[in-house]
Amino acid sequence: MNAPAQDRIAAFLARPVLARLLAALNGEGEETRIVGGAIRNLLLGEPISDIDLATTALPKETIRRGRAAGFKAVPTGIAHGTVTLVGGGASFEVTTLRQDVETDGRRAKVVFGRDFTTDATRRDFTINALGLDRDGRVHDYCGGLADLAARRVRFIGDAATRIREDYLRILRFFRFHARYGAGGPDSEGIAACIAGREGLGGLSRERVRAELMKLLVAPGASATLQAMAGAGLLMPVIGGVPHLSRFAAVAGDGGEGVHPAFRLAALSVAVSEDAVRLRERLRLSNEEFDRIERIAAALESLGGQPGLPPVVSLRHAAQSTGSDAVAAALVLLSASAGKEAGHDVQQLIAELARTPPFLPTGKDVVALGVPPGPRVGRLLEAARRGWIEAGCPAGMDEQMGFVGEIVRSAR
Incomplete structure (x- = not known):
């Protein structure tokens, strides 16, 4: 890791609210690390939006420790081990380490665990599975550092297995490649996406829309969409x-x-x-x-x-x-x-x-003797068309001239 990245990590961990949170959640047999996109973007020197943490502590313990340190605890996903801790103008999602026991292509049943490696390997891409502890050590469980340096988006383990766990990962693969990748998408990933494309039909339209909208504004969107189309994966989406x-x-x-x-x-x-x-x-x-x-x-x-x-x-x-x-x-x-x-x-x-704006309204047409009704709108629209053809003069008096002419011609 280069010196600028180390400096960014040190400055990041020195943020008072984050330091206070990590101090509260670590110790007495429990450990908490920052995980996911925050570490990826920190190493790339890109802005960080959300800060997610993984912890060995069970949700009740996370809530107890967070409140004791002055954070508001919101059980946003308590069934899956997620608690949002809010304090110091920031919010943090803290999730108990997990292990999948059953997946159906849309969601997973999980059990809580205490192993950071097991938790990391259930994620989607290697660059999203990095961890950072309170001492500034980056934990790379799946080769994510090398992939990040190469700007390569790669599934963790067997790509087809990762996709079968959640078919939305097909779209996420292309979206992350458009945002972080260089060159063509990973060939194994492409092949697995093609093999699993039937699973796209079972996804909620809201989830598909959210991924597509992010992909469309990513830096590499054009080339990535070309790759999706070549793989037969774009038309099924749009x-x-x-x-x-x-x-x-x-x-x-x-x-x-x-x-x-x-x-x-x-x-x-x-x-x-x-x-x-x-x-x-x-x-x-x-x-x-x-x-x-x-x-x-x-x-x-x-x-x-x-x-x-x-x-x-x-x-x-x-x-x-x-x-x-x-x-x-x-x-x-x-x-x-x-x-x-x-x-x-x-x-x-x-x-x-x-x-300039066209200022006359229906009231002006009525004032010229036209009874209220649908005809008022038609006459006003005809006047507006004539005004546009004449080059859109700006004055009210000139614009009313078009209205008066239309009204007179309609009598």
Whole structure:
């Protein structure tokens, strides 16, 4: 281990709230270590979000010790040995060491144990099975340090066995490769995923969606999705033919700050029916579905035109789908065409953003003598279309001129 990694470990363990927790949970015959992703990211020098710990202590003892040290204890997964300890503005999941006694491809029955190696080898990938004790020693149970150095995502032990324990590990394999891997995915892992792909059908749609959304914004998402498609594992997840070249074109700048729903639309959407299919297949949230459905509607509205659509077409489409959806659709249309039109696209998006609001409302139409009713909305929409065709003048008086003209012509 290099000196910078050692320094990061020392600084990490010196965090007051973590040091207090480890002091409380260690000693008097019990040992607690930090495990999983926190160690992986610490060694890579990447941000740490969640801090999980494994302990020899039973849950009741974990709760007793945590409370004695001033932490609030929440029995978040007590049946599986997990207690969340909250204190000092942070929360920590502490889980009693476990051993699987039965698995069905979705969940496992476990018994508590006291062996860190046995607990580690029930995990999914070698890089997720590292442990760190309170003295700063890294415990490598499965060759995870070498795999981490090589940026290699590899199942622990027999890959097919790990997958049969939980078929979600097929998606996790690709998601972790997209996030941490280099080069192509591990060949043994790919073969095991292909052999176990029928198990994907038994997974909850929520779990599948959560993994896919994380994969889509990972740094290596494009190449990883290509590998999934080549293995016949992508269409069963999204339920349709993927737009891989379009996704690759929009994913070139990485995934930081990108909304996963936009990436999902880039991969999977051409028409509105695709959005409905994704909602049902992946149990999209209402916000995700709304975003993807509006992008699909904008794609339908703008598609079929040679070259980039004129700004007037964009403004018409934005009235029904929203400027954000039109901007997203414009990016996707440009990517589908395979053109180097990035600058022109950005200019069009900027021009669309400068569109002033259309200020007249239904009340203004009624004030001109039109009885309240559905006709008011139709007349207002016709006025708005004329306003867009005229270049979207900004003043209320000018905009009311379009309303007045439409009302007069309709009498």
